[in-house]
Amino acid sequence: MLLTYLGLGIILGLSMAAPPGPVNAMIANESMKSWLHGSSIGAGAMTADLIFFIIVYFIQGYIPTPIRNALYIIGGIFMLYLSYLTIRAKMPSKSIKGNYFIGLSMGLTNPYQISWWITVGISIIRSLSILIIPGFFVGILIWIIAFPKAVNMLGSKYVKYVKVISSVILVIFGVYLLYEGILNVI
Template sequence: MNFLLYLGLGIILGLSMAAPPGPINAMIANESTKSWLHGSSVGAGAMTADLIFFVITYFIQEYIPNYIVKILYIIGGAFMLYLAYLTFKSKMPSRSVSGNYFIGLSMGLMNPYQISWWISVGISMIKSLSISIIPGFFMGIVIWVIVFPKAINILGNKYVKYIKIISTIILLIFGIYLLYEGISNVV
C-alpha cells in the first residue's frame, strides 16, 4: 500500500512541478504547433534538467552556494529574452526534435523556478518522504510532457497565432523578471 501512496503522491508532485505556466511550457506550446513530438522533446529536455537537479540535490543538498543561483538568474533571463524574440519571429534555434531537447535542457538548467523548486521543495520532499517518491514524481512529469503537447497540437493549429503571442509574452515576462532578480541580487 505504501508503494501506491508514494506513487500517487509522486505523480501529483511531478505534475505540480511541470504544469505551472512558465517559459518552458510556453516553449512546449509553441513547438507543439509543429508536432506533439517537437513539444514533447522540449519537455523531455526540461525533465532531464530535473533529473540532474535531483541528483545534485540528493548528494549535495546543503552545499549549493547562493551566488551560483544569482548568476543563473542573469544568464537565464538573457536566454529567455532571446527565446522570446525567436518565438515571435517563429525561427527557433533548431527545428529538429533533438535540437528542441537541448533547448528544453538548457532552459531547465537555467530556470531559477526549477532550481528554487529543487532547493526548497525538492530537498524537503526527499527528506520527509524519502526517495521512494521519486519514481512517481518523474512519472507525473512524463505524463505532462506527453499529454500537454498532444493537447496543444490538437487545439493549437486553430490558434497558432495566439499561442505564439502568449508564448512570446510569457517568455518576455520571465526573461525580464529573471534579469531584474539577478541584477538586483548582485547589486
C-alpha cells in the same frame, strides 16, 4: 505503501510541470509543429530535473549565491532571446534533438526549477522518502506527453495566439530573472 508514494509522486510531478512558465511556453510553441517537437522540449527540461535531483540528493541543495545569481542573469537573457525567436516563429533548432537541448538548457538555467529543488525537493526527499521520486518523474512524463498532444490537436488556427501568449510569458520570466539576478548582485 509503494502505491501511495507513486500516487503522491505523480501529483507532485504534475504540480511542478503544469504551471505556466517559460518551458511550457516553448512546449506549446513547438507543439504546433508536432507533439513530438513539444515533448522533446519537455524531455530536456525533465532531464534538468533529474540532474537537479541528483545534485540535491548528494549535496543537499548547496548552490553558492554567486552561481545562483549568474544563473538568473543567463536564464533571463536566454528567455528574452527565446521570446524573440518565438514571436518571429524561428527556433534555434527545428529538430526534435535540438529541441531537447533547448529544453535542457532552459531547465538548467530556470531559477524556478532550481529554487523548487533547493526548497521543495530537499524537504520532500527528507520528509516523504526517496520512494516518491519515480512517481514524480512519471507525473512530469504524463504532462510532457499530454500537454503537447492537446496543443497540437487544437490545430494551426490558434498558432498566432499560442505564439503571442508564449512570447509574453517568456518576456515576463526573462525580465523577472534579469531583475532578480541584477538585484542580488547589487
